Amino acid sequence: MNKQQLASRIWEAANRMRSKIEAHEYKDYILGFIFYKYLSDKEMKFFINNHFKKEDIQALSEAEIDDVKFIKENVGYFISYDHLFSTWIELGSDFDVSNVRDALSAFNRNINPSHKKVFEKIFDTLQTGLSKLGDSSSSQTKAIRDLIQLIKVIPMDGRQSYDVLGFIYEYLISMFAANAGKKAGEFYTPHEVSLLMSEIVADHLKDKKEIKIYDPTSGSGSLLINIGQSVAKHIDDENSIKYYAQELKENTYNLTRMNMVMRGILPDNIVTRNGDTLEEDWPYFEDNDPLNTYNPLYVDAVVSNPPYSQAWDPSNKESDPRYARFGLAPKSKADYAFLLHDLYHLKPNGIMTIVLPHGVLFRGGEEERIRRNLIEYNHIDAIIGLPENIFFGTPIATIIMILKMTRNTDDVLIIDASKGFTKVGKKNKLRACDIKKTVDVVTERKSLPKFARLVSKEEIRLNEYNLNIPRYVDSSEASEKWDIYSLMLGGIPENEIEDLHEYWKAFPGLEEKLFIKGDGPRTLAVDDIREAVKTHPSVIKFVESFKSSFESFEDRLRNDLIDGFESVKITNEELLLSDDIFARFEGLPLVDKYDVYQLLDDEWTNIAIDLEILQTEGFEATKKADPRMVTKKEEEVQDGWRGRVIPFELVEKTLLKDESDHLHAIEDRIYEINGTYAEILDGLSEEEKESEGINEAKDSFLSSWIVKEAKKLMADKKKGYLIPEDSFEEKVLLINSLMMEEKQLKSKLKKESIALHNKTKTVIEGLSYEDARSLLEAKWIAPLLASIHSIPNAILDELVTKVRSLAEKYKTTFSEIEDDLCETEFALGSMVKELTGSNHDLKGLAEFMSLLGVE
Incomplete structure (x- = not known):
C-alpha cells in the first residue's frame, strides 16, 4: 500500500488501541516507539553496510568497548542486539514490558558525547509513561506488543525528499492534533499553514548557500522541518541548513528532536533547547565551557506559532535587548513578546513569519506602542489574514505577520486570505490554490482587487497605526444592484451589462450580438443564449487558441512523468508544471490561473504517490498487486487485492x-x-x-x-x-x-x-511495458488534460448563466406584475361571489372582497 494508505491504517488501529488514554498523551507512546524502531533499523543498516555478520551483531554488548565506540562514533549511539526493535518482535510471546524499560535505560548510557544534545533523555516521556498503558505488567506488555506489531510494517529504508516515515509521522501528529481538542495547539501547526509560511521564507532565502532557521516555540518540529524542505528546493546541498529549536514542554520538545532526526537531518545541524523562550533566551552556552560555546544566535529566518494571548511576566525586562527598542507586551498577552523575541534573532537580511491572533493588529495600550514602533522602524513587511477555524484547538481567525530586519520599502502589504478555504470535517483548510495565490502576491509584492493592497506608511499613520485588515482591503461580495427604471418599464440596464466588460473585451462583437442597443435600457437580441455565445466567431477563436496552447502539453507530461520517471524531482515537478501551464495561459483572457493550479494539485497528489513508488521499486511496481485489508469486527482481514500503482477499476475499464x-x-x-x-x-x-x-x-x-x-x-x-x-x-x-x-x-x-x-x-x-505505460497515461495524464480542456466550457457556461440571469431579472416589469395581481384578484372575487353560506360567513367574505378592492 502507498504511504497514505499505510498511515491511515496505522492511525485507525492506533486510535482503537488507545482506549481511554487521551489522544495528546497516546501520541507520545506510538511516536516514541516509531522513533525507537527508526534508530534500531538505522543501526542495523550500518551493520550491514560494514559487513557485520549476524553472529557478530548478536554477540555485541556494552562490554565490547572498541566496537561500541566505533558504532557510537558513526551512528551516534549504540543499541545492543538484545535491545533492537527487531529482537522484540522475534521474542514473540516471550516479549515483556521489562524489555522496553531495559532498552531505554541502556540507550541513555550509550549515546556518543557529540550527540548528547540530540539524544539525551529523548525517551524520558515514553519511559515514564509506560505505566499508563495498563494496570499491570501483563496489560502493559500486551499494549506495547500490539503497538510494535502495528508499526513494524513502516519501511525505514530508501529516502525520498518527503519520505514514507516522515509522512506517516506527520500524518499521525496531525490526526492526534485533530483529536486532542485544546491540547492540539501545543504541538502542531496545520500542514497547509506551515507550507504557506515555508514557501514565503524559502523565496526570501533562495539565493543563500548556508542557512540558519529557528523556531522558538517548536512544538513537534513540523513547521521548522517544512521550512527546511521548502528552502532545500532552491539549494544544492540540503545539509547546509542548520536548525535551531526551543520548546517549553518536555514531551513536545522530545517530539521536535525525534521528528528532525527521522527526516535525515544531520545531528550536527540540530541545535535544540528545552526551556521557556521568554524567560530563557539565547545567547546559548554550555555551563562547563561558557566562553567557547557562547552563541548569541542570529539566523536567516525565524518561524513560530506561539500560544495565543498567553500571560507572561514582563517584570524587570525593560532593559532586555529583545524589547528595549519597542516596548513591553502587557502581562495578560504575550503575543508581542514572542514577536519581538523572533525579530531580535534575525540577521540584517533575515525574515520572520509568525502566527498571531487578529487582536495584535488593533489592540491599544502597550501593544499599540509596540505596533507603532515596528511600523516606524520599518519592520512589518506583510500581514496575511487567514480563515477562521483553521487551527486545531481554537476556532478564532488568525493572521500571519511577516517581518524583516531591513527593508528597501516602507509600505505594508495587507492580504485578506480569509475567504479561500475548503471545509474538511469540522475544520476549514487552505487549498493548494489559496497557498499559491498568497505566496505569489507576497513574493511579487503586488496589489490584487478584493484580496491584497500595498498600504503606505502615511495611510497607516492616518489610521493611528490600526492595522485591522478590513480598513485596507474590502473583500466583501458586491451587493446585488436593481435598476428602478428597468424594474418599472423593462429592459436591461446598460451599467449591469457593462459589469461583464471582461467578457466583451475577450469576445469582440459578442455584446452587440446578444443585446439590442437603443437610447435606454437594452433588450435581449437572441432566443437561445447558449447557442449564440458558443457559435460566435470570437468565442470559437478563443476555444481554438486555448486548444492550440496545450497541443504539446500531453507530450511534455508523457516524456517527463512516464518516460523520465526515474529522474523526476518530485518536490519540484509540480512547480515546473504549473509554470509551464501559466506560460501557456499567457495572453488567454478570463482564465483564473489559480483555479487551474488547483486542478493540477488535485491530480498531482496521486501522481506524486505513484512516482515515489516507481522511483523506489522500479517500473515493475506497476505489475504488483497487494492484499486489500479491511477492518471487520475490529480486526484487519484481507478482502481481495488492490493494484500497488495501477487500479483494478482502470484495468477492468x-x-x-x-x-x-x-x-x-x-x-x-x-x-x-x-x-x-x-x-x-x-x-x-x-x-x-x-x-x-x-x-x-x-x-x-x-x-x-x-x-x-x-x-x-x-x-x-x-x-x-x-x-x-x-x-x-x-x-x-x-x-x-x-x-x-x-x-x-x-x-x-x-x-x-x-x-x-x-x-x-x-x-x-x-502487464507488458506498453500496456503499463498506457495505463499510467490513463491514470495520470488523461484526467489532468480533461480538467484543463474543460476550462473554456466552464468560462462560457458562466457567461451564459450571467446573461440569462440578467434577462430573467428584468423580464417582468412591476406594471405587468400589477396587472397580473388585478386579474387574479378579479378572478378570485368572481369565484367568491358565487359562494353561499350563513350571514356570519357572508359578512366575512364581504370584508375580504373589500380588501381585494372588488365590488
Whole structure:
C-alpha cells in the first residue's frame, strides 16, 4: 500500500488501541516507539553496510568497548542486539514490558558525547509513561506488543525528499492534533499553514548557500522541518541548513528532536533547547565551557506559532535587548513578546513569519506602542489574514505577520486570505490554490482587487497605526444592484451589462450580438443564449487558441512523468508544471490561473504517490498487486487485492472492458428490477397495501410470503383458475418472477465479480511495458488534460448563466406584475361571489372582497 494508505491504517488501529488514554498523551507512546524502531533499523543498516555478520551483531554488548565506540562514533549511539526493535518482535510471546524499560535505560548510557544534545533523555516521556498503558505488567506488555506489531510494517529504508516515515509521522501528529481538542495547539501547526509560511521564507532565502532557521516555540518540529524542505528546493546541498529549536514542554520538545532526526537531518545541524523562550533566551552556552560555546544566535529566518494571548511576566525586562527598542507586551498577552523575541534573532537580511491572533493588529495600550514602533522602524513587511477555524484547538481567525530586519520599502502589504478555504470535517483548510495565490502576491509584492493592497506608511499613520485588515482591503461580495427604471418599464440596464466588460473585451462583437442597443435600457437580441455565445466567431477563436496552447502539453507530461520517471524531482515537478501551464495561459483572457493550479494539485497528489513508488521499486511496481485489508469486527482481514500503482477499476475499464460491461449490465438489470418493485408498490390500492405480503412501513414486499402465495396461485392456475388482469394476484406473480430473477442475477454477479477480480490481478501481474505505460497515461495524464480542456466550457457556461440571469431579472416589469395581481384578484372575487353560506360567513367574505378592492 502507498504511504497514505499505510498511515491511515496505522492511525485507525492506533486510535482503537488507545482506549481511554487521551489522544495528546497516546501520541507520545506510538511516536516514541516509531522513533525507537527508526534508530534500531538505522543501526542495523550500518551493520550491514560494514559487513557485520549476524553472529557478530548478536554477540555485541556494552562490554565490547572498541566496537561500541566505533558504532557510537558513526551512528551516534549504540543499541545492543538484545535491545533492537527487531529482537522484540522475534521474542514473540516471550516479549515483556521489562524489555522496553531495559532498552531505554541502556540507550541513555550509550549515546556518543557529540550527540548528547540530540539524544539525551529523548525517551524520558515514553519511559515514564509506560505505566499508563495498563494496570499491570501483563496489560502493559500486551499494549506495547500490539503497538510494535502495528508499526513494524513502516519501511525505514530508501529516502525520498518527503519520505514514507516522515509522512506517516506527520500524518499521525496531525490526526492526534485533530483529536486532542485544546491540547492540539501545543504541538502542531496545520500542514497547509506551515507550507504557506515555508514557501514565503524559502523565496526570501533562495539565493543563500548556508542557512540558519529557528523556531522558538517548536512544538513537534513540523513547521521548522517544512521550512527546511521548502528552502532545500532552491539549494544544492540540503545539509547546509542548520536548525535551531526551543520548546517549553518536555514531551513536545522530545517530539521536535525525534521528528528532525527521522527526516535525515544531520545531528550536527540540530541545535535544540528545552526551556521557556521568554524567560530563557539565547545567547546559548554550555555551563562547563561558557566562553567557547557562547552563541548569541542570529539566523536567516525565524518561524513560530506561539500560544495565543498567553500571560507572561514582563517584570524587570525593560532593559532586555529583545524589547528595549519597542516596548513591553502587557502581562495578560504575550503575543508581542514572542514577536519581538523572533525579530531580535534575525540577521540584517533575515525574515520572520509568525502566527498571531487578529487582536495584535488593533489592540491599544502597550501593544499599540509596540505596533507603532515596528511600523516606524520599518519592520512589518506583510500581514496575511487567514480563515477562521483553521487551527486545531481554537476556532478564532488568525493572521500571519511577516517581518524583516531591513527593508528597501516602507509600505505594508495587507492580504485578506480569509475567504479561500475548503471545509474538511469540522475544520476549514487552505487549498493548494489559496497557498499559491498568497505566496505569489507576497513574493511579487503586488496589489490584487478584493484580496491584497500595498498600504503606505502615511495611510497607516492616518489610521493611528490600526492595522485591522478590513480598513485596507474590502473583500466583501458586491451587493446585488436593481435598476428602478428597468424594474418599472423593462429592459436591461446598460451599467449591469457593462459589469461583464471582461467578457466583451475577450469576445469582440459578442455584446452587440446578444443585446439590442437603443437610447435606454437594452433588450435581449437572441432566443437561445447558449447557442449564440458558443457559435460566435470570437468565442470559437478563443476555444481554438486555448486548444492550440496545450497541443504539446500531453507530450511534455508523457516524456517527463512516464518516460523520465526515474529522474523526476518530485518536490519540484509540480512547480515546473504549473509554470509551464501559466506560460501557456499567457495572453488567454478570463482564465483564473489559480483555479487551474488547483486542478493540477488535485491530480498531482496521486501522481506524486505513484512516482515515489516507481522511483523506489522500479517500473515493475506497476505489475504488483497487494492484499486489500479491511477492518471487520475490529480486526484487519484481507478482502481481495488492490493494484500497488495501477487500479483494478482502470484495468477492468480498459483491458477487460467486455467482462466489465457484462457485469455492469447485470447490475443495471438488478437496479431496474428494484425500480419495478417501487412502481408496483406505488400503484397498489390502499386495500392492497394492507396485504400480509407488505411490511409494516409499506415500502417493500415480504419475499417469504410472496413465494408462498405465488406457489398457491400457480397451483390454482394449473387447475384452471383464471387470474384477473391487473389484479393483486397477477402482481404477486410478477413480483415473484422478479424476485427469482434478482436472486439468480445476484448469485451470478457475485460469482462473476470474483472471477473478474482474480482475472484483473492476473492481468496486472502480466502487464507488458506498453500496456503499463498506457495505463499510467490513463491514470495520470488523461484526467489532468480533461480538467484543463474543460476550462473554456466552464468560462462560457458562466457567461451564459450571467446573461440569462440578467434577462430573467428584468423580464417582468412591476406594471405587468400589477396587472397580473388585478386579474387574479378579479378572478378570485368572481369565484367568491358565487359562494353561499350563513350571514356570519357572508359578512366575512364581504370584508375580504373589500380588501381585494372588488365590488
